[in-house]
Amino acid sequence: MASERSLMDAIARIEADVNGVIATAAVDLESGMTLAAKSNRGDFDLTVASAYNSELVKQKLKIMRALNLKVQLEDMLITLTDQFHLIKLLPGGLSFLYLAVDRNTTNLAILRNSVNKHCNGLEA
Template structure:
């Protein structure tokens, strides 16, 4: 899937990017990854963050909130984890996952870049 590879490569160009993945949140499977390290397994993180999205969607349904999730931010001591569910018809059930080094990242710009990258993905 060339579009996915290009999208992940673009995500890794974001200042502070440590890793990126395109993930199916129904199965928890990473369809593609870029970056990461021996100490940070993106496929494990992708599966875990699938649970985060599913939990949030269930909660919104119970509360009767009929809106789309733009993104979910998890802030750690040294990292930002951005989870962006994709909204196009051909990409339902997928999300972009981006891990940023907090010391090198601009969160607002990273969110802006992920939104742009999302618009280029058509699987």
């Protein structure tokens, strides 16, 4: 399991690569608890977002099982009118990285590239 420090380091590296990061959290999939988090907006409650996003991932995995899909879930992208929310499962599948970014200032390709690059060695 990755340490909080290594998770925070990965979050910092992603934030250095990507413009418009609103908030980022590493989240335990089973409990929905944040393992590491950083928010750049005081009104963005990462505790609530982490808990609900863990339920979202669990439901997607349940759907995949119901459809008998024999593939791995890599990430989920949710587009809002002013934000992108990216959920990236971390190696091992027991946790995920959740990012909320400003849609107007973030390049989605750069975001996904940075997340993949900095999360490759993490196992949380």
